[in-house]
Amino acid sequence: MEKMNSGTNNEQYKVLMRLLNYTKPHLKTIIFAFSLLLIATIGDILGPILVKIFIDDYLTPGNLVFNALFALGAAYLGIHIMNVVVSYIQLLKFQEIALKIIQAMRVDVFTKVQALGLMYFDKTPAGSIVSRVTNDTEAIKEMFVTVLVTFIQSGFLMGGILIAMFILNVKLALFCLFILPLLYMIIRTYRRLSSKFYHDLRERLSQLNAKLSESLQGMGIIQVFRQEKRLRAEFEDINNKHFQAGMRNIKVDGLLLRPAIDLVYIAALILVLSFFGITSFNSPVEIGVLYAFINYLDRFFEPVNNFMQRLSLYQQAIVAATRVFTLLDEEELAPEQKGDASQIQDGEIEFRNVSFSYDGKRDVLKNISFTARPGETVALVGHTGSGKSSIINLMMRFYEFNRGQILVDGKSIKEYSEQELREKIGLVLQDPFLFFGTIKDNIRLHNKDMSDQEIEEAAQFVQAHLFIEKLEDGYMHQVVERGATFSSGQRQLLAFARTIAANPKILVLDEATANIDTETEEAIQTALEKMREGRTTIAIAHRLSTIQDANLILVLHHGEIVERGTHQELLAQRGLYHKMYLLQNGSAIKLEDVVG
């Protein structure tokens, strides 16, 4: 048990060190902030010493020299005001550093996310990735801003006070050192207990919330099956356990936080008073020193209280950091390109015996071979799960494949640079994703060189111009809620415009399955014909009417090409394609013929 603990402690230490690594680029600012902190601390400590001089040298002997007193008072106020200014800058600097560190970390995580392969996104819910990038880093920020900074500031102040005590009276200062192990023990005990109890409380809270959320989602079932009473009892039970965990935390806090620290303060006070009292039996005592000691004691304990109340944040931050680092160390990267300087000239595509599996167990593509000559259209048809999308996924290099070859202009697709591929191959997704921003932004994407005119030309080319013009603000129309206000046909047209604006050599189309209104349908047809002109096209077709003029139609079933040919050839075969065609276009009577 003890061993396991030290193991996790060790891991915690590693995580902390890795976190601290992020401070390196800010070394200069950190040194600056530390210098300010040092000045502020010295200022803090000088105050009571000045008062001590006043009491011992002037007040007690009744020796009132105006000039000296004025100087003393001015020094006190001067130091104080300077101190206020310096500590303000210092506080701000530390927060700034913390914020910048977190920003760097966020960008790192986000960059990493962009470099991950789609395989990773398949197996990880989007919500949890977002959480890594924003919420977890936010928790780490809390640690940097509150815990670490408080810790450093408290440490400085405590150190400064101890030094001042030594300057004032070595013997008494030595006695006062006994406070340290006492505090250390309290902090240690508190940390041990609270990390356990606090963790327990968090756990209970998340159970409670999970139960609640699940019950809300399944309330229909609970009611229909009349289990309200039982679930209520179950919830009450969890709620009760959460309550008990809460009480345990209050007890630990009550025993070891402020009340305990205050008790140590009283003990230290007794020590100081006794020391001066006993000394006074034999020799006179400097009241000013006594004053200064008591004043220092007052200040000494506040940082401790602050610090202890924030310990739980430290635990949370370490957990969050562990999760963030796990993502940063993720090895499911996007496929790599060899990336020589070759360019795609003609746009000929050849699949040669390509087989592929997502999970390494079941092949979703089996021995796929076909060629699309420059400017030709190859259409993929087949039932859901037949492997159409997988062909596109490989073509787009979303997933790495190892069996068979995909050749572009006679050269393996892996040989081209990433940039070349992205520039020359344009993909239109089935559900075109619209981003927050204007219509214009959504066509241009991040390509800042694209002029407004080019955008409009692209929109005109794909027949999207008409409906865009009718929108409020036209091209500056704000897209809301992922474009939910547009029909699926309109979204598709926007996706066309986006692709055409980038002017690719090869076109990969995944046709929308959803119902499209007739008006847009016509626009889409015209757009598709125009787009395909002069471009090699690989298209997934759901509506067979759109691909009747394709040079080659591949009918896929369970990852295999079961029929291939032109529309007419395939119809004549009276096979799978013929049935699919009838399903979409046939009347009941024709259906009866086939079904028999």
Added chain:
Amino acid sequence: MKVFLQLSWFFKQERKAYISGTLILLFVALLQLVPPKVIGIVVDEINRGSFQATDLLKWIGALVGAGLLMYVLRYYWRIMIFGSSVKLARQIRNQLYEHFTNMSQSFYQRKRIGDLMAHATNDLSAIQQTAGSGVLTLVDSLATGGFVIVAMAATISWKLTLICLIPMPLMAILTSWYGTLLHQRFHKAQEAFSSLNDKTQESISGIKVIKTFGQEKEDIEDFRELSDDVVQKNISVAKVDSLFDPTISLIVGISFFLSIAFGARYVLMEEISIGELISFTTYLGLLIWPMLAFGWLFNIVERGRASYDRVSQLLSERTEIIDREDAVDFIPSGDIEFKIDEFIYPEEKEPILQNIQFRMKQGETLGIVGKTGAGKTSLLKLLIREFYAEKGTIVFGGKKIDDYRIKRLREAIGYVPQDHFLFSATIKENIAFAMPTIEVGKVHQAASIASLHEDILEFTDGYETVVGERGVSLSGGQKQRISIARALLMDPEVLILDDSLSAVDAKTEESILTALKEERDGKTTIITAHRLSAIQHANLILVLDDGKIVERGTHEQLMGQDGWYKEMYLRQQLEELVEQGG
């Protein structure tokens, strides 16, 4: 402060804890005055040279006593006051949960689960804070502040007290001004953070688009800019936030300066002693907290009040579907007859069902088909009384369904919903959901009828396998079959399968239907489906379109008409051929 009045029912309920907690707090506030006083007296005696060993022991004794007493008392008021506030949270949470279980489906249609969760978490914690820290801050800051000022004025010097209190209100004013500033800036920082969050969400959802256009770098740049904005907004928060400590230190410092400067004068004039001056400055230190606390108090109370209002509003919602007073208390059984003239969902205008009239005898099977949105599920929801149709009646076993107690009505019905919802529990617990104490054999039997038993045995933990959000992931078909087994276990008078066979393959569907026929002899079954094979053998098939019955009859009768049913049937047969690869 109105929230304290609103919460007075709870303070009354927990009056013992609150009264004793408050008394203890007051007592601690008094005890706090002891150490500074002792310091003053000791200093004076040392200064006069009259300090004796017995004095030392006496005063140490006083400090030890006060210190230990304070430690114990501080522990106890925390238990009393914070403990009560946790109790309050528990109580309201239970109330909310119970309330949620009583609310009908129209409530869940109106509310988003996320909002309901927020009430039960964020709002509750704000209320808890009000009943805990809020009460503490109010009592403690008033008591400590009052006692300290009285002690300073009465036992040392009222003149000096007045002088050093001069800068103190400035602190209260400044910190509360900072508070307002901070609130605004914090709000902006939150907004920046949430747009960063949205951006991330969007980039991840649109990752394919980004990759397709090779815009990873640009997207990262965009992210960097947004995160820059977050940093800027947070720095502007930090600019105010960092003002607090220096301001407090400045004003306390001035107060100290005033007390030493004027105090020294009074010492020389022999109005007070040096010891008293030192006590005085120590008292001053005790005043900082009450000044600050008042600023926080308003904050806590304001949040608590808004939250309490929201929660009370939620708790005051009434459900429209309740038992009639003269409702009969037995389980319905017998024929079912629908006579619905019109049904409109609450808060909607268009009717979802119109002119639905049919009758089914006990033991018959009813099939309902039609396009998505034709009203199939709505029809079922009326039968299980999730909703109520004002124009129309449903008669079950000779009585209107509203005449039965809801519990009894639902006891007669086993419902398998369209969206198969499973709880985070074992498979066994999920199947035995309505009858948690039933013997395992029955669970296995129900699973067998649902063609599920073999599947379950293949899991490593068998029936003990945990499913749901936190458990293993099951296929859609497996989830559906667990839902079916869950309803079957009740051996209900009426079994409703609401498109519950959509995710199982044709063969499994057939074996489930056959098993149902054997096991449920003499009991009524209602099936809605997209795939017509599921209802082919029903005694009566209704074809719904746009909320109306457009065709009705048996499979044979419907195939004889050249209608929607026949065309759909043929189409599905062809689809099946295509699925099998021709």
